[in-house]
Amino acid sequence: MILSHPLTEYSTAPEIGTPTGWINRVNGEFPTLRISAEQPDFTASYRGAATTQLQISDIATSSHLIERPAKRTDDGLDLFKISFQISGNGTLRQHQHDLQLRPGTITLYDAARPYQIHFENDMRFIVAMFPKSALQLPPGVAGELSAHQLDADDATSRSFGVLLQQLADNLPLLATPAGEQLSRVALDIANSLLSERLEVSQDCTxxxxxxxxxxxxxxxxxxxxxxxxxxxxxxxxxxxxxxxxxxxxxxxxxxxxxxxxxxxxxxxxxxxxxxxxxxxxxxxxxxxxxxxxxxxxxxxxxxxxxxxxxxxxxxxxxxxxxx
Missing domain, CATH: 1.10.10.60 (Homeodomain-like)
Structure with a gap:
């Protein structure tokens, strides 16, 4: 379960203006990651807040590589991430799936399984992180998901992206009594999208x-x-x-x-x-x-x-x- 926390903000001040300094801060927000960047003038900023069920993070960085270590089993075991790409391009790889990240794409991936995300240029994306149990899917299905993209042209997907951006633009709301209701709305839409995308129904014989x-x-x-x-x-x-x-x-x-x-x-x-x-x-x-x-x-x-x-x-x- 995610513990709720108020708005958190930081950027690449001198003490964290490197991939190492950045990851030391980011690992306080996400399950353990590794980050590397070729360019010396690495820049990044983070804004985030969470309810008991949903964490929203608004991240902007220069080009870099994110890796979820393969042997980490002590965190992230019950969490999914959904990323909404605002700007910039990249590639996400998890369990033999390679997905292109472009403005407007919405991507689900498993926070427990190993993955890589390579951002080719300056980018901004919003990450929604939540427990797998928050998805109302049949037993055994949620645990099998990894690296899947929602249809960016679907009206419901577009609405979900708009909602994520609105939450990111109004992060202090998550720390108010209305925050839990807002997170529930977001998770209900995510559940509806995934159920439709996965064609999970009683008729699936x-x-x-x-x-x-x-x-x-x-x-x-x-x-x-x-x-x-x-x-x-x-x-x-x-x-x-x-x-x-x-x-x-x-x-x-x-x-x-x-x-x-x-x-x-x-x-x-x-x-x-x-x-x-x-x-x-x-x-x-x-x-x-x-x-x-x-x-x-x-x-x-x-x-x-x-x-x-x-x-x-x-x-x-x-x-x-x-x-």
Whole structure:
């Protein structure tokens, strides 16, 4: 739970006019971060206030890199951040998601998980930080979210951005009795936006999850990082829900990924246009980075090594049936 505090303001006075001095101050407001900047004349300013449920921070800095350390497990475990970019450009990376930060973008990220934010130039952005429990999402879903952007052209998203900027421009209000009500309004809108964006509803059946998963797998076969975790993060569902969706299908998510990859590799090996294509390149095209593992899996599935399979096909110019 965030402890409420009145308006806090500071800027790059001589004693904090470096990334090190800045981070010493910022780490009093956020879960532990690291900051680095190439330019010697680093500048920054901070204004912030909080209720028991919501902290609003208005930050302006010159270009720099923010990193959430990978091994920090002592803070930020139950917090989300939503950033609203006012000016400047940057990139946020968290759990294999790369998101462009431009004026008007609204981005959700997990304060507990490792992340990087690189700001390319002078920028200003507003950060809303709040407990994950403040989102009224089904159990297991909130904990799976990381690095997702709301539609900047959506009317509700734009209204939410306007509200965040109004709160940032009137931070002393958060320390008044009306502050809790204002924070509740902001969180209600955030909850509505995320529920719509994640398509979380009672109608999201296991068969629908399975259908979406199969489509996602086919689009991501070339990605060597394709896994149940990546799928759950990308489809905004819990890992448990993902596995439950395949419980009665006769296979598992991992086995299906392997089956689709092997099948596509087999088809590629049968194509005359690929006759001179190195087998390693074909395997890599469908997500296999380990050739020995690929050869073993291929032989287990089709009875021949990839090279023998292609040679046999080219010799007889017929398709070898599946067994």
């Amino acid at each position: 296991l068969s629908e999850i399975r259908r979406r998963t199969l489509d996602f797998i086919d689009r991501q076969l070339s990605n060597p990082e394709l896994s149940p975790r990546l799928i759950s993060d990308s489809l905004f569902i819990s890992v448990r829900s993902l596995h439950n969706a395949f419980e009665d299908s006769g296979t598992t998510v991992t086995k299906w990924i392997r089956e689709r990859r092997l099948t596509e590799c087999r088809h590629a090996l049968l194509e005359p246009i690929n006759a001179s294509e190195p087998i390693r390149d074909i395997a890599s095209q469908f997500g296999f980075g380990d050739m020995s593992l690929f050869s073993r899996r291929f032989r287990e599935r089709f009875g021949l090594t990839p090279s023998d399979f292609r040679e046999e096909h080219l010799r007889h110019e017929v398709r070898i049936p599946l067994h």
